[in-house]
Amino acid sequence: MSPQLAAYTTSTGEAFQFWVLATVAVIGALCTVFMKKSVHSALSLAGTMIVLAVFYLANGAYFLGIVQIVVYTGAIMMLFLFVVMLVGVTAADSLKETIKGQRWLALLCGIGFGVLLFAGIGNASLKEFDGTGRANANGNVEGLASLIFTKYVFAFEITGALLITAAVGAMVLTHRERTERARTQRELSEQRIREGKHVPPLPAPGVYARHNAVDIAGLLPDGTPSELTVSKTLRERGQIRDVSAEALGDLKALEQRAEERLERTAIEPTTFKRSEEASK
Amino acid sequence: MENLIALLIAAPLLGAAVLLTGGRRLDRVGHWIGTLLSAASFVFGLILFADLLGKNAEHRTLIKHLFSWVPVAGFQADATLRLDQLSMTFVLLITGVGSLIHLYSVGYMEHDERRRRFFGYLNLFLAAMLLLVLADNYLLLYVGWEGVGLASYLLIGFWQHKPSAATAAKKAFLVNRVGDMGLSIAIMLMFATYGTFAFGPVLGHATDASEGKLTAIGLMLLLAACGKSAQVPLQSWLGDAMEGPTPVSALIHAATMVTAGVYLIVRSGAVFNAAPDAQLAVTVVGAVTLLFGAIVGCAKDDIKKALAGSTMSQIGYMILAAGLGPIGYVFAIMHLVTHGFFKAGLFLGAGSVMHGMNDEVDMRKYGGLRTYMPVTFVTFGLGYLAIIGFPGLSGFFSKDKIIEAAFAKGGTEGWILGGAALLGAAITAFYMTRVMLMTFFGEKRWQPDENGNEPHPHESPRVMTIPMIVLAVGSVFGGAFFSIGDRFLHWLEPVTGHSEGHSPVSAWTVTGATMVCLVIGVGIAWAQYGRRTVPAVAPRGSLLTRAARRDLLQDDFNHVVLVRGGEHLTRSLVYVDHTLVDGVVNGTAAGFGGLSGRMRRLQNGFARSYAVSMFGGAALLVAATLLMRAV
C-alpha cells in the first residue's frame, strides 16, 4: 500500500461498503435499544460490533479490528450472554415507561445532543485527511506496539493494574463467602420442623394441573396455583407461566360444549352437591 | 449651714428607706419614725429660715454642691442644691403642712395594717418634693418631679386591692408622664440652646436665646406644669386621684405636689418674661382651668371630688397669676401658700367627716353634722371662709391680689382674664357654700348601709383635730400676716422680681366687685341648698350639670380617643407584627421550603432520572462549547 497524503476522498468501494454497513450498524444499534428481550439486544449489539470491526479495518486499524472481533464480540458479548442466561434468557422487559416524562426527556436530550454533535462535526473543517499509510508503514501492529511500549507505557501498565483489579473485584462481588459450616440435611429438616412451615417436601410442578411443564405452577386442591411448586430460580426470574385463567376458560368451554351435547340443565350441579352431602 | 440643706432631704429619705425596707418589726413604731423625721426636716427648715432672715436680702441664696452626678463630655449634671427665698417658702410649706399631715395620718390610718408603708411613702414624697424645690438645675428638678409622681402613684394606689385605686394611680402617673415629656423636651431644648440646664446660667442669660427658642422652652415647661398641676388639658387625673387616702389628698393633691407646676413657672420666670407668647398660653391655661375646675366642683356629690375640682380651680388662679409675669409671681406663690393652709385644712376636715361616717364620701348622705363634730365644723368652716375670700381671711388677700393683677395685665386680655377670675370667685363661693351646707347643715340624711351598719358620726381623736386647728389658724391669719406691710412681697421679690401693673380699675373697685361676686355665689347656693332640703339621691340635672359630673366629658373624650384608639392601634400593630413583619420572614422561609420541596421531587431516586440530567448537562456543555467557538 503506497503512502497516501492529504487525500480528499476515499475509494468508491469503501464508500459503498460504508453506506451498506452503516445502515446495518444503525439498525443493530436501534435493535439493541428497542428489543424486548435482552438476548435479542445482545445479539443485535454483537452485529453492530462486527460491523464496527469492519470499519476499523477499513480505517487502517487492523489490530483493533481483529481485537474488536476477538475480544469484544467474542469475549465480552459472550460474557453478556452468560449473564443474560443467568438472569433469565426469556424474560421479556416491558418497554412501558414508569417514570413520568422520562421517555420524552430522554428522546429530547438524545435528539438535542445528536443534533449538536452533528452540527459540531459539520462545523469542523475536515475537508482533507492524512490517511494511515505512513503511520502503518512498518505494519500496524508494530506501529501500535512501539507507541504502547514507549509513549504510553505508563498508561499501559496502569491498564494492566486496572484489569487485575477488575478481575479481583468481579470475583469479590460475585463470590459468596460461606461464613458458616454448610448445614446438613438433618439440620435443615430440623429447622423446617422448628419453623413449622412446609414440613413435607415441596409439591412437584404440575400436580393437579393440566400441564406438567416446570414453569407452570401446580394447582392446589381448591384450584389455586401454588408458586411453591415452581423452582426457586424461575420464581425469582418471574418466569412462572400462569395458566389457571386459561385452564378455567378451557374448562368452562368444555362444560358448555358438554351441556350442549347432553342437553343438561343447570340443576345438575346442585343435585350433585346434595348427593355429596347425603353421602356424608 | 449649707450642709443642713442636704439634711432637709436626707431626713425624710432616711425615713422612707428605713420604713420601706425595715419589715414588720417596725410596724408598731413606724408611723412615729416617719412623723419624727418629717418634723426634723421642718425644724431644719426653720433653722435655715432663721439663718436667711439674718442675712441681707441679696445674700439669701445658699448653694450646696453635693457631687458630680452625670459627668459626660459637654454635659455636666451636678447634684447641687439651691436654697433661696422661693425654695425656702416651699420648704416651710412642705415640711410644715407635711408634718401636720403626718400627725393627722397617725390617727387616720390607725386601723390600716400597712400603716408603716404608708408613712414610708409619705416620707418618700417629702424627700422628692424637697428635692424638686431645692434642685439647682432642671435635671435634678426632674428627678424630684418624677419622684413626687412616683410617691403620688404609690399613695393614690395605696389601697391597691381596689381596682379603681390601682387604675387611678396608673392614670395619674401616665398623665403626669405626658407632662414630664414636656419637661424633658424643655431640658433638651435648654441644653441645645445654652449648653447647660443649671438655673444660674440658663435663667441668668435667658435672653441670649432667640424668642422662638424661649417660647418653645416656655410652652414645654407649661406642658410639664399642666401635667403636674392638673391644668387643662391634663387635668383628668386629679379627680380620680381622690381614690387615695384623704391625708394624701390633702398633702399631695391639694397643698404641695400639684402646686409644683406653679413653682416651675415662677422659677423659670426669666424664660417666660422673654417669651410673651408662652406667657399668654400660661394665662389662658390658668383661666380656663380655674373656670373648668370650678364648674366641675359645683356638680360633684363626692366631697373629695368637689374639693379636687376646687383645687384645680385654685391652682388655675395661681397659674394665671404666674402667667402674668412679674406682676403676678409673688401673688401666685402667696396664694399657693395660703391655699396650702386652707385646702389642706378642708381636706383634713373632709377626712375627719369620712372618718366619722364609715368612709362615706357622698355629701347627699351627710347633713346636719355640725352638732356631731363641732371641731371639724369650726375648722372646716374657717377654711371655707378663707377659700371663698371672706374679708380678712387669708384667701381674701391672696385671691384679691391675683384678680387685681389680672386686670393689671392691661388691654383686652386683662379684661378677659380679670373677668374670668371674678367669675371664678363667684363660682367658688357657690360650690364651697354648697359643700358646707350639704355637709354640716340641714337634716341628717344618712341611712344604714346594706349591712345594717348605721354610721355614728363622732368627733375625731385629738391627733387628728390638732393639725386641723393649726391649719385653720393658718387659713385665718396667714393672708393678713403676709399682706400687711407687703411682707411676702419683700421676701420673694429678690428672686422673682416684681412690678406693679397699670390696672384700668382701682384696687377698691376690684375688691368691691369680688365681694359682690362672693355674695351672689353664696346667695344662690343658699337659695338652692340652704332653704330647700337636699335630695338624698342626685336629681338628673341639666345637661351642663350632667356634663360637669363627668368632668365636662373630658374623660369620655380621653376614653374614646386615647384609650380606645390606643387599644385599637396596639391590637392592630400586634396583628401587623405577627402577620406582616413576621410574615415576610416566615413567608420567605416557607417559600424556600416549598421550592426545595419541589426540587426534592426531582430527586426521585431513579438512576435513570439522574442520567437524563447528566445527559442534558452534557448536551448543554456541547452547546456551550459550540457557542463559544462560534463566538
Place this chain on the structure above:
Amino acid sequence: MNPVNYLYLSALLFTIGATGVLIRRNAIVVFMCIELMLNACNLAFVTFSRMHGNLDGQIIAFFTMVVAAAEVVVGLAIIVSLFRTRHSASVDDASLMKL
C-alpha cells in the same frame, strides 16, 4: 466519500446508545447501550487516527477497549450480585438514593 462520515455514524451510534441508557430499565441492556456508546467513541478515535495520519487515536481506542472490558466485568458482577439480593435486574428497583 470523506471519512468524516464515520464521525457522523459515530455520533449517531453514541446518541442511540445514550438514549438507550435512559430508556431501558434492564440493567444488562443498559450495559449493552453503554458498550455501544464506547464503541461509537472507538470508531471516532480510529477515524481521527486515520485523518491525522498517526496511531495515537488507535492507541486510545485500544485503551478504551481495555477499560471497557474491565468495566463490563465489574458491572456484570454488580448486576449478578444485585440480582441475587433483589431478584431483579431492573435499575428502577434500586432507588435507594431517594430521600
Place this chain on the structure above:
Amino acid sequence: MSFPLLTATAALPAVGAVATAAVPAAQRTAAKWLALLVSLATLALAITILVRFDPGGARYQLTESHAWIADFGVRYELGVDGIAVALVALTALLIPFIVLAGWNDADPLETGSRRWRPTQGFFALILAVEAMVIISFEATDVFVFYIFFEAMLIPMYFLIGGFGDRAHAQGEAAASTQRSYAAVKFLLYNLVGGLIMLAAVIGLYVVAGSFSLVDIAHARASGSLHMATSTERWLFLGFFFAFAVKAPLWPLHTWLPNAMQEATAPVAVLITAVVDKVGTFAMLRFCLQLFPEASKWATPAILVLSLISIVYGALLAVGQRDIKRLVAYASISHFGFIIMGIFAMTSQGQSGATLYMVNHGLSTAALMLVAGFLISRRGSRLIADYGGVQKVAPVLAGTFLIGSLATLSLPGLAPFVSEFLVLVGTFTRYPAIGIIATIGIVLAALYTLVLYQRTMTGPVKPAVSAMPDLRARELVVVAPLIVLLIFLGVYPKPVTDIVNPAVKQTMSDVHKTDPKPSVEAAK
C-alpha cells in the same frame, strides 16, 4: 510577659463549662455550685480588669497578641477600651445572678435515667455563652470577634430549645414545639446575619489586607488605607446587618419575643441583657471605627429605624398578653434607644448608649428574673392569670415594681441617666427625632404600669392566693440588682468615667464633634 488577664477571664468560664458538663449525673447540686463558683471567679477577674484599667491611659489596654493563622493575617488579638471594660464587667456581674436565678430551672422532672444530665448541660451552656460573650467584647481582631460572635449561637440555641418554663398551660408537647420553633427562628435569623457579615469580613480582608481592628482603624485614620465609597458602604451594611439582627433593630426583631417567651427567665435575661449587647457593642466598636464615612452616610436611615423600634416596640409591649413577650418588646424599644444613641454621633448619645447597655442589662435582669419567679409560682405566663399578688407576696410585688420603674426609666434609677443622655445627645443634632423618641417615655410608663396593675393589684385571684413570697435565694438575686440600679442612678460617675475617654476616641474616629449650643454658636 504579663499575666494574660483578658484571656483568663474568657477562658475561666470556658473551662468551667467543660468541668460542669463533666460532673456526674447524680451530683446535680455539685454542678450548680461549681457553675456558681466559676461565675463568681470570673467576676473577680472582671473586677481585676476594671481595677487595672486606666481610663486616662492608652485606648486599648491589657492587650494580648499572638500569631494564629498567619496565612490569612489572623492574629489572636485582645484588648479592652472603656466601653468593653464596662460590658465585660456587666456580663461577669450578671452571670452569677443568672446561675442563681436558674438554680432549679433545669432539674429533671423525673429522676429516672442516670445518663440524662440536663442540669449539668444547662449550667455548662450558660458558662459557655459567658466565655464567648466576654471574648467577643475583648477581641480586637475582626476574625476572632466573628468566630465567637457566631459560635455564641450554638449554646444559645440549645439553651432556648432545650429548657423552658415548667408547667406550661398547653402541655409539654405543644410547649416543646413552640420552643424548638423559637430556637430555630433565633438561629436562622442570627445565622443569616452572620453569613452576610462573613461576606463583609472577607471583603474587608480583601480590601484592607488585615483583620486587625487597630491596624485598619489606624490606617484609615492616617489615610494610608483608602476605601472606595461604595465598597465601604457595602462592607458597613454587611457588618451592620448582623449587628442589627443581634441587637435587634426593627424590622429584624421578631425572633426576640419568641426566644424570650419560650426560654426560661434566666436564659431570657442572658439573651437580652448579655448576648444582644454584643450587637450594639459591635456597632460602636466595629461599624464606627472601621467605616466612619459609611456610618455617617447611613445615620439618617438607622436613626429612623431606631425611632421606629422605640415607638413600635413600646406600642407592641402595650398590646401583649404574655409577661415575657411584653418584656421582650420593651427590650426592643430600649435597644432602639441604644442604637439611636450610638448613631446620634454625639458624646452624650454614645456615652448614654454605653451606659444604657449596662443599665438595660441590670434593669431587664431585675424585671425579668422577678417575672420568672412569679411565673414559676403560678405556672403561667399570661398576665390575665394574675391579680392581687401584692397582697400575698408584697416583697415580690415590690421588687417587681422597682424593676418596672427601672424599665420605664424613672429618675433616680440607673436607666434614666442613660436614656436622658441618649435623648439629649440625639436632640442636639436631630431635634425632631429626639422629640418623637420622648413618646417612648410615656409608652414605657403605660406598658410597665399596666403590667404591674394587672398582675399585682386588684382583688386577689384564687389561683394566686397561696403564692409564697420571695425566698432567700431569690432575694439574693434581686436585692443586689436593685441596689446597683439605685446606686448607678444616683452616682453613675464610676461608669461614665471609664466610658468617656473611649467615646471621645470613637467620636474622633468618625470625625465628629458635638454641636455647639446655639447661644454660643450665635456669638
